[in-house]
Amino acid sequence: MTLFYLKLIVTPLLMWAISLAARRWGGLLGGLLSGMPITSGLVMTFLCLEQGTAFALGALPGALGGLAAVQATYTFYLLATRRLGVASAVLLALLFYGLAAYVFTHWGNLYLSIAVALLLIGVLIRASGREPRPDTLARPRHRFWEIPLRMVSATCLLMVITSLASWLGPATSGMLAPIPVIAWPLVVFAHVQSGRFGMAAMVRGNAIGAVGVIAFYLVLAGLLEAWGVAITVSLAMICAVVLTVGLATVLRRR
Template identity: 35%
Template sequence: MNILLLKVTLMPSVIALVTLAIRKWGNKVGGLIGSMPWVAGPILLFFILEQGTAFGIHSIQGSMTGILALISFCLSYATFSRKLSWLPTILLSYGLYTATAVFFNYLQLNLLLSYAIVITTVLLALYFFPKPTGHLISTRRLPFDIPIRMIIATLFVLAITGLARMLGPDWSGILTPFPIMTTVLAIFSHTLQGSNATIATLRGLVMGLLGFTTFLFLQAFLLSQFSIALSFGIAFIVNVLINLVASRVW
């Protein structure tokens, strides 16, 4: 299998499909779809193919820390986007993302406790998440915006997986849920549709973290017992079911 070819074809396809989903079904549904493990799943797969199954399983603990940092990113970007343009908003959000990741990595919590904290944090974030005010601005589109999104996301994935051996499983895991797709969706929705669209998209993403977190959590147990395809397939179905329930509740 040519792993590099997989990296440069899979990620652009995912970004394009999620962008089209947002255009068809709206920001909230698009955010929920975007929260699925389209990025983290392939990154975990690349870790396993390049570094081994043990490395991939070990990285999942770090992924829980990364998800907490991702929640911090989404909440801060949604909040700051009301008053600031995309550049200061993204810089502040990345700053809070990094601080959250460093803090929880320092605590070195076990997997079960980390999972419980992430689920609780998602529920709290949904409760306190900013609400859109007024109407969404009609969608504007930049020329060739989908190819631009595809290139940015692919470069992120190549960088993270390329640094995996140097970073080790802990920080590789933390970077697995790095807001690659989230950054692309947030900046483009903020720039083209305004803060309300960004808030709706990011709230959908946070809602989807209930299933996304469970997907990664299950890999810590499934990968040691089953093949990669079966492990991912079982967890993906669970992820979809949780997202369906979450979309009904919130």
């Protein structure tokens, strides 16, 4: 019951904080925060505590495959919206994510997933940085229900994945861990409210944050058995934050 209440409290609070940060400081920071291993970190932590470290380690290849699928989906969406409307592009992107996640998880491997994810991260950073800045930026109109809806969505997804983990198995549970339940609504809302430039800034932040997610998973893979859940997850999160902030700083100076 303690773990249940932790899921019920921590997840919506994180979504609330990230949504407010994105609203206050803009799409790039919102993308960075939502792209970091927050939802996926919570999922992996609860999988460790509820299913054991062996199960969590078995889920890591699927998680990295899912992360590669997420980056492929962002690339697809960024390109598709040059010709399609938001609604059509979102629907096709979600279908594309399901296909890509299945392919990477069941037919790929750990190293292929990492290589593809890093390649797509580079593509996204380069492509999103080339979006022309409009002469005037429209002031986004925020709906009162946006943040509560995101909080409920993130919490429900975490509950479903961790509750069904023993039935889904480690591969599928891992594949579902990096689903951008926080980032994806932010990207779509940014696109609707601020146009392609706002959406591209959010995607760019997510791509930069994904480098930290890869580091997070690799630290788990290397240290979880030897160092235990608490120390390993803490170190993995620190590595993810340091790497993400460092990369963002370097890219900003350019």
